[in-house]
Amino acid sequence: MNIEALHREYAAGTTTPAQIVEAIFARIASEGVHPVWISLIPKEQVLQRAAALQNQDPTKLPLYGIPFAVKDNIDVANHPTTAGCPAYAFTPTESATVVAKLEAAGAILIGKTNMDQFATGLVGTRSPYGAPSSVFSKDHISGGSSSGSAVAVASGLVAFSLGTDTAGSGRVPAMFNNLIGLKPSRGVLSTHGVVPACRTLDCVSIFTQTAADAAAVLDVASGPDPKDPYSRTPTPGAGASPWAAASTFKFGVPAPSALQFFGDTHNPALYQAAITALKSLGGEPVEFDLAPLLAAAQLLYKGPWVAERYAVISDFIQAHAAEMDPTVAKIINGAASYTAVDYFDSAYKLQHHLRQTEQAWKAFDLILLPTAPRTFTHAEIAESPIERNSQLGFYTNFVNLLDLSAVAVPAGMRPDGLPFGVTLIGKTLAEAALLPLADSLQRKLNQTLGGSKDLLAGTTPLKPATTPTGTLLMAVVG
């Protein structure tokens, strides 16, 4: 299910939003709510919403009749938010800004999806609502923390979904489910009405089958929000990406010796194939030093930023740690020992790494990395829940800390039938410029959409803007 296909059907009159909603609820009834969903919007309410759309002009609603899902750390008015923790649940009176924007554009919310509790995890298994699996293998994890949001799109229950992404939660599950996973720069999508994980780093993310769909959702959902102090109002020219309109560009790749796949034997070749594909699209690979990015990642995983997770639920965790997922409780409780001095020591190191990477960016326009080094089975995660979780974030952890934009792109199937994925990483505010290239790359590497048999070739390519977003013609006179 994707936006373009649905809009074609609506225009042809072969289906209606109400029929789509009925079909979705029928499938959920047969498959069960958990573990993909935590809760559904009541069917009657969704049908009323679909009916109300019939009185509106589809040409004025860019997401007319498009069913979507949101991760259960994103508020929907008068509907419980759990963040994956039943004891924490509350019922907000107001929807998150992003939800309100998507609904105003005609999208139809189906329900709220499963997640690693408090968005703490990249596995998808840290939830009392069950552990979703990759749509390609019931033995393998879905990835997380936006587990249900990825699976809901990959299994065709909705056309798009929102996740959140602090260290890779919007990208790792995209790879494991053959999806586009867009993590915009910080502050591009409002986090008002989103339960924070690390409030200074959190991004709302977008899962879709195609880059064109991600662009359509980004266009609707982004923008300044006075209710979110971390919302960003880009200045003119910010995010300028002249490479996006050029016929050639340069992309950073780590030295082969720096690559880590933690024992996986298929992904190295698929990553090389992605490099070859990007070269065929006009890209020139430039080797760069991954070390400063990995050093920044270490600060996030083994440093004081975990205190942000504690800050947000400090009252709750003191009273209810026993009602939390034990791994999540252990991780977040560890935050209490960090001092403000520890924070500043790490902040200084991060600033140093940030400047190192700014230098590195002068040699290339974007970076191409595996989205995750490998995947794991549920059993493997149960054996080593923290270490293997960390391994999943090897290529994603540093992106939010360094305020970069990223698009996870499906990058072909492994011999064992599991999907591989790569991520295009751009500078701050380059998210819109990355998407047409993500589309071209996906077309080089991939044939089917999500977990379906639908062909990517049946969708319309996403063209780069003739003048790239944010570019200015300017005359400096002062």
Added chain:
Amino acid sequence: MNIEALHREYAAGTTTPAQIVEAIFARIASEGVHPVWISLIPKEQVLQRAAALQNQDPTKLPLYGIPFAVKDNIDVANHPTTAGCPAYAFTPTESATVVAKLEAAGAILIGKTNMDQFATGLVGTRSPYGAPSSVFSKDHISGGSSSGSAVAVASGLVAFSLGTDTAGSGRVPAMFNNLIGLKPSRGVLSTHGVVPACRTLDCVSIFTQTAADAAAVLDVASGPDPKDPYSRTPTPGAGASPWAAASTFKFGVPAPSALQFFGDTHNPALYQAAITALKSLGGEPVEFDLAPLLAAAQLLYKGPWVAERYAVISDFIQAHAAEMDPTVAKIINGAASYTAVDYFDSAYKLQHHLRQTEQAWKAFDLILLPTAPRTFTHAEIAESPIERNSQLGFYTNFVNLLDLSAVAVPAGMRPDGLPFGVTLIGKTLAEAALLPLADSLQRKLNQTLGGSKDLLAGTTPLKPATTPTGTLLMAVVG
């Protein structure tokens, strides 16, 4: 002593750099090194430097032969840095970037000035090297923490000096000594080679007798520095200040009920006179709510940012607290109790206040505030060293936290012969745009320069750039 006057004399051949150096050392010999200075560059070395200048082209050196001083938390190669604490002293092998730039432009370093230990204080009394006094009253404090740097300029020992400013240390002593005190936005002047106070907030500041001199020093000393991770490379258009080239502008003033002078009876009228003067220069006063700025200030003074002071000397303080100024040791030791959770809680509050103030800025181009509410005698500070220190920062504390630019401007003499001062506060990177207005305002309110009888009227006015710094003519096409 000021740059313009010295250059006039050099051009006329009525004096030479060597003669100026001799005169300075003669005065210091008669007045004593302490409490203004912590250490001097050896006279022979300074004379060699002056002699070497004779082989260079004065027209190519914007600060040719200009004697200056730096606060003793700023490194000078092969000369001890104490930060006001003898037990902490070390001898760097490299000069701070700003010192190297000023020397390369022809300036002659005389020595290193006294300061509140570890730049922790606004009083100037927290030093084992003695407590400087205002050049206008031996009973009154000089202000701090850049105490000696202000007094050295006000007493005509040097033409300009560098201080540092984290919460007002470059502005409060400017008021108490009838000087221009320029605190640029964070990262405009490199802090490489400067002992940090709060590394994320510290700014190198400039003391001069005139705004034109401050502009000349800013021009030389500013610029990106790869050695300072917090150095800033302004993007084109950043700091655009169209008001600076317009004939009218709007300036924020607090509601009268929000003003605090802590018992002083002269300064309220002088502040009103400054408002009147700024109106006569084309300004329209706009009342604004001081509360979010004061709330941000509270975070600095009573919150986890003090942990930055601890982070920088954590090893030292554990071994040498007894060798520190007791007030400074007490303040910095208090930082150990803050947790990383405390830091993030405060960071979220700061972000909220930052957004509140961004809204407020839409109503005006700059802010006019008293530089300090009042001054104190040495005896008054001894009575209440912490509370009265805090009162001094009432109008300065929030500026660095909110990443604003500021120029302290002499604003007339009180009936008791002590100077009053006001500060023009601009948006980020507006420092260069503020200076011509500071010059015009000083000319409205003030007659003499520093602690001298020299007349401001004898100096050349600083004109605004015809197109203000940072302004772009731009056509948005994408």
